[in-house]
Amino acid sequence: MKLYTYPRSSASYRVRIALEWKGIAREDVPVDLASGEQLSPAYRAENPEARVPLLIDGDVRLTQALAILEYLEETRPDPPLLPPDAAGRARVRQLALIVVADTQPLQNTGPYEYLKDPLGLGDAERGRWYAHWVRRGLAAVEAHLADDPRTGHFCHGDAPTLADVCLVPQVANARRAGLDFARYPNVARVCDTAMALPAFERAAPEAQPGAPR
């Protein structure tokens, strides 16, 4: 498989975790988001969304991290990242989507830059925006984790699932931004447990070639 990726892209990070967890070999194609390479005509010809990740698996070309994660789960189900029961799978997808739909898109680089140019907001206002949406997302995940007996060493039971795969990169971003995790003890606990696993370690931004320091 070929993965178009960038070390600090949290959507790429999700896919790297799943590939590492499932033991799927990959060739990384770096796309330098810092210099805007994703907006180049050459990359737009690969992916009209002008985003990473992009996964190529034979004839299959896929964007959108959660679609890629579901595809990997369907085509390489062992070891699994979804539980065996429909209700459990639904809960895992619900937790994943709180990150994928309600949190990460709002704190992502594109909107953050757009608030400055053209909308003219300063760093203090943009920092408030960032913290507001990340806190709201993590509080929602925390409430679900705290209230449900299905929460275990990980978000759902005692093995990692797509919920942890999506939550860990979001938490890594929030920690890098200096957010306090005192109000999210379950989120912090499951992420610390997951991050200690070799597959999660190998997928981390700082473990990638060319990672910013």
Add this chain to the structure above:
Amino acid sequence: MKLYTYPRSSASYRVRIALEWKGIAREDVPVDLASGEQLSPAYRAENPEARVPLLIDGDVRLTQALAILEYLEETRPDPPLLPPDAAGRARVRQLALIVVADTQPLQNTGPYEYLKDPLGLGDAERGRWYAHWVRRGLAAVEAHLADDPRTGHFCHGDAPTLADVCLVPQVANARRAGLDFARYPNVARVCDTAMALPAFERAAPEAQPGAPR
């Protein structure tokens, strides 16, 4: 099933379409987003995310529209809203997620209001924000639809899928906001086809009891 819903919530609209398409009877519980009822302690006790939709199916309580759609597909697969092949399902989820993750969260009421209070942006700047992200999302869907022979009368082939289920409410929002669709001919075509189906018509905001005029 019980669905906590609001007529103009596009995430609720997605779930209503799937329930109608699959012929699943439901009891609607209205949550008045216009007056902020979703933020009330009573509703937060039901759903700590303070959002709609919330689906209750026996012992299963689920938030996050796409998680609900996948759950309905797994537990009530006929008539289907995902194609039979893994590559096709991946493409459908990719198209759905361009709406669910990259478009709708940015144009949603919460961020739109936050840009005004506390961030102080005026209506012109907020309109620019709205149009920018909606156009970016629809352009990405359009590029995928235009480039792929799997596009048919609908986003993927000649029957509706989760891609159409997610795209139609986004397009309805964009049309209500007056966006021009000349640059998105495939998006406009598949949505017009889908909106003419009885299941999509019955799920529309204006077909709901108590819908704003």
